[in-house]
Amino acid sequence: LLLTARGQRRRPPPPQSPLEKVAAQEGLSLPQLSGKWFLVGMASRCSYLAEHSHQLEATTVTVTVLDGQSLAISTFRKLDRICWEIRQHYLPAQAHGRFLLKGEGDCSKVDVVVGEADPSSFIILYYQKGRSISVKLYGRTSLVSDAVVDKFEQRVRAVGLSEDVTYYFPTYGFCDSADEFHVLDGEL
Secondary structure: OHHHHHHOOOOOOOOOOHHHHOOOOOOOOHHHHOEEEEEEEEEEOOHHHHHOHHHOOOEEEEEEEEOOOEEEEEEEEEEOOEEEEEEEEEEEOOOOOEEEEOOOOHHHOEEEEEEEEEOOOEEEEEEEEOOEEEEEEEEOOOOOOHHHHHHHHHHHHHOOOOHHHEEEOOOOOOOOOOOHHHEEEOOO
16 A cells, blocks of 8 residues: 555646647638648748748748548648758548658657648648647749738737747749759658
8 A cells, every 4th residue: 555655646637738739720621732832931940041041942832632531732842942842641630630751760749730721822830740840831923912921920929939030031932843863751
């Protein structure tokens, strides 16, 4: 009896992940996300992004819905003036509007949440790897309204990020395709 009482120490619950507080877009129809999107802005504490923010390249994404629940994502961007395509597969997670991006090994999974979307004009996506969170704003065109930018910046602040880690991408110089030698499968 004494051993059982002593052996039952309670551990504090694990801290809530920042992404658990983010609500996924209600009533989201995945086929509406299909098509081309332009990366407008991104908020992240990534040190690489901070050090190379002066070299941001125009980036587009093509979304294809597979099997009605997972997404095939093709990201097109330049690296050293060459167009590259990065292919990713977002698998459905437990709840609607939530996805899992698996990389190599157990530690490289990324949780993705569609936070807010108007499929005709913009989408705000949240990414979490480990305890690190980032927020991306995509538009159907490379320029979005000030109201959408304000909404994005509010969402950024709501997860504890700030203006000094928010970056906006060029609105020109996009790649539409990459040749077969410049395709990567994996994580961006």
